[in-house]
Amino acid sequence: MGGPELERLIDLFAHLPGLGPRSARRIVLRLLRDRETRLLPLAAAIRACADAVRACGICGNLDSCDPCTICANRTREDKICVVETVADLWALERALIYRGTYHVLGGSLSALAGRGPEDLAIASLLARLQTSPPEEVILAMPATVDGAATGHYLTEKIKALGIPVSRLAQGVPMGGALEILDEGTLATALRARRLA
Amino acid sequence: MGGPELERLIDLFAHLPGLGPRSARRIVLRLLRDRETRLLPLAAAIRACADAVRACGICGNLDSCDPCTICANRTREDKICVVETVADLWALERALIYRGTYHVLGGSLSALAGRGPEDLAIASLLARLQTSPPEEVILAMPATVDGAATGHYLTEKIKALGIPVSRLAQGVPMGGALEILDEGTLATALRARRLA
Helix, strand or coil: CCCCHHHHHHHHHHHHCCCHHHHHHHHHHHHHHHHHHHHHHHHHHHHHHHHCCCECCCCEHHHHECCHHHCCCCCCEEEEEEEECCCHHHHHCCCCCCCCCECCCCCCEECCCCCHHHHHHHHHHHHHHHHHHCCEEEEECCCCHHHHHHHHHHHHHHHCCCCCCEEECCCCCCCCCHHHHHHHHHHHHCCCCHHH | CCCHHHHHHHHHHHCCCCCCCCHHHHHHHHHCCHHHHHHHHHHHHHHHHHHHHCCCCCCCECCCCCCHHHHCCCCCCCCCEEEEEEHHHHHHHHHCCCCCCECCCCCCEEECCCCCCCHCHHHHHHHHHHHHHCCCEEEEECCCCHHHHHHHHHHHHCCCCCCCCCCCCCCCCCCHHHHHHHHHHHHHHCCCCCCC
16 A cells, blocks of 8 residues: 555554554554654654664663763762663653652563573662662562562662662552452552551 | 653654554654664654655555556556545555545535535546546545535535446444444434345
């Protein structure tokens, strides 16, 4: 349909996360309809990102400056929050609750997927902690088996350096009706109950 | 987050049909992770489409050649199927059931939106029909108020040229359980019942 250029573009869109052939066709038709306001600006924006955006040499965040805006901000607290991905870092920043710095691991330890410590940004984290120990390291791993394994591994390593380590609380999420929560979450929330 | 280039790209993605800020961030992070296999190819593919793809001068289909592959295909039947959008044309082509040519109106008549005949590719359709009258014109309008109005308008105009006009059947869609169908569809299907 519509020649090789069009098919190629639809195919590239269709393989992006959350999209498929149908949504890709819809997007490409909209882009072609709005050539001046969408198609050409999108091409330019992708090119600009490809040229400008790099991983921060300190924390691994994506930014057009290196060190990134967060690492370069001297008013940030002397804490390091360890996350798996840049997406997780962005989610924490959107919550507007944390004012320290970050370290992006690039994934979690996984026996199944064969990912060991050398495949993640763990050596750079430990080097960073040794060079200038922060007040606290906060482990913001996802509440998955791999996330927990990564958290345990890092806790041991960081405690050995004499730096306080904490991890995110687990429990009932905001707005979470008990009847639709899974048993694991309920069990965790009950075990970690606090005096009212 | 991440500098102006990144924000601009996320914003452009977030305004594409079916996407929002969350899916746009996810897509942009994947693009940046797979720089060589996704980010740069996507920029090149958009550029190639912008350069190559044009609306067909005869039918309005999008293609990298003009006349488009369908109009240029001499083995196509001498029928014209009138559709609102290129997306509708593609849907019919995927069904592999129609072997004639098309005419893309670019929308439907709409009193509410203030779209009259002069806003659609109706003059070019009538000129085309007068220059070389096809065996049949098939109106493949959506089953909406505006689609029906457009169909009626075109039926009158095309009948006046002495060319047979038909329109798509309306009724129970494939796989459609009666209990979940709306009353309008059920009424249409009942009225248009056929002897078994």
